[in-house]
Amino acid sequence: MVRVGLVAYVEKQIEQDIALGRLPRNGRLASERVMAGWYGVCRGTVREALRRLAARGLVVQHPGRQARAVALDESLTLENLGLALHAARSEEGRRLLEGFFSLKRQVLVELLADCCANASESEVGRLESVCYALWDAARWHPGERCAQLEFELLRLAAQVAARPGHLLLIQSLQRAFRGIAARLLPFMGGEALGQWARCAMHALSERDMQTLQHQLPLLLKACDARLLDQVAPRPRENVTPEPPDTEECSLAAPSADTARNDAPCVETQGTCDSVSATAQHDAAETCPRVEEHGPGGITPIDTASGNLSGGQTGSDASDPEAGLTHEPCFRSG
The missing domain is CATH 1.10.10.10 (Winged helix-like DNA-binding domain superfamily/Winged helix DNA-binding domain)
Incomplete structure (x- = not known):
């Protein structure tokens, strides 16, 4: 020893x-x-x-x-991925991680689609149970428990589909994951992972091949993209900020004669409304939410746009001015 x-x-x-x-x-x-x-x-x-x-x-x-x-x-092999990432530059490291996630997504979707088409009711029920456990872990037990259940779902799907070659590939994927687990585990879990787990569970229950082949990959990719942004964020380009538009909201102090008549910004109860250049809805468009309405129900997703047809909740759906920020007006004394 x-x-x-x-x-x-x-x-x-x-x-x-x-x-x-x-x-x-x-x-x-x-x-x-x-x-x-x-x-x-x-x-x-x-x-x-x-x-x-x-x-x-x-x-x-x-x-x-x-x-x-x-x-x-x-x-470079899957087993050496952790070592390669250690030596890679940030851009190359993100590319290697994207390859890892892409391969894992393809294997999962292919196996679940096979099981959906050919597995018995009892076998599909076992897969649904793992999906449910993964959905629950995404909310209450993020990190190692989520990773464990993801690979359990992959292995079970390969066994049910009678794909021994895929079992070997999944084993290699899991070994690669162990080499990079320290980076990934702190960010695994959350709503994005829970969405695709619940989507897979309902699609298997309904034998909905269309959802497994078209909607599930979108949810998986969006979940992986969020994880990648945490682990290996894209390098930001050095962009020189543009000077403020002096005609719309000038920071220069106006003269006493014009301060009252020519207010430098639109005043609304002592605040200045300006649209902030954010992309708050990008994640919702990339990762459509799957909301449950009643037992076993899934809100339909518009596959053409990648959005839900009625599943938005919270301020994103109800407040048309969710992207507005309020800044105090600049006034001369």
């Missing part, structure tokens, strides 16, 4: 050296004897750690020559 722990330790240290670019430009690793001295282990432990790294595609070994690290873009 002690040697197994030492091998894992040396393997991790070499991984970090590769990820942080501590190797020479040719990627050549130090000799086994030198590395054994660095890490305070025997050469056999270093040799076993290198063998493991070679099996994962991170290291190339040739008899009689020192091992060489493989460039990450050549060795």
